[in-house]
Amino acid sequence: DTAVSQTPKYLVTQMGNDKSIKCEQNLGHDTMYWYKQDSKKFLKIMFSYNNKELIINETVPNRFSPKSPDKAHLNLHINSLELGDSAVYFCASSPTNSYNEQFFGPGTRLTVL
């Protein structure tokens, strides 16, 4: 009964490729997020969606495009992958009126060669 799940767990790909990471939550939350954790372990928010609507879009290259087909899913598509995109990407969700109590997925480790 996983709360927030991500696939794949590991992703190794070549520069220039396009890849997607999927996220699903079964908690009934309205808000979902994508965070990036770089090699120095700093965790930074990238996007936030509420009921399929984009709420937060931090300074992230246009190559990153989140898509929310429904409020239980928030996928991250990355075009033209670069070496600097290598990181661990975490999906999270939070309940309405408790947006700071976020539930995180297990992460996807992306390695761009």
Added chain:
Amino acid sequence: DAKTTQPPSMDCAEGRAANLPCNHSTISGNEYVYWYRQIHSQGPQYIIHGLKNNETNEMASLIITEDRKSSTLILPHATLRDTAVYYCIVRVVLETSGSRLTFGEGTQLTVNP
């Protein structure tokens, strides 16, 4: 958001209480103190939060000083599985969606057998 300061690392003996301090001297009246932790290679996990009263749940206790300029997270009986990076975050409670959790460097707690 108010800035927080935490020691980079702490050690604790298994079975003993772990007391993790956090300074947030610029906290404003409507900001809460949140604690998260990240066990190696996992997503961050929400622990507890509070405004000014001490809080306790099944995971930990949160003690906030009367002037709210600092707080302490207490794990009453630390186990090896509590070894993790602990993050103290100060945030307003939003009434609309779009919470940006800003994770600093945190405190690496190592519980020793």
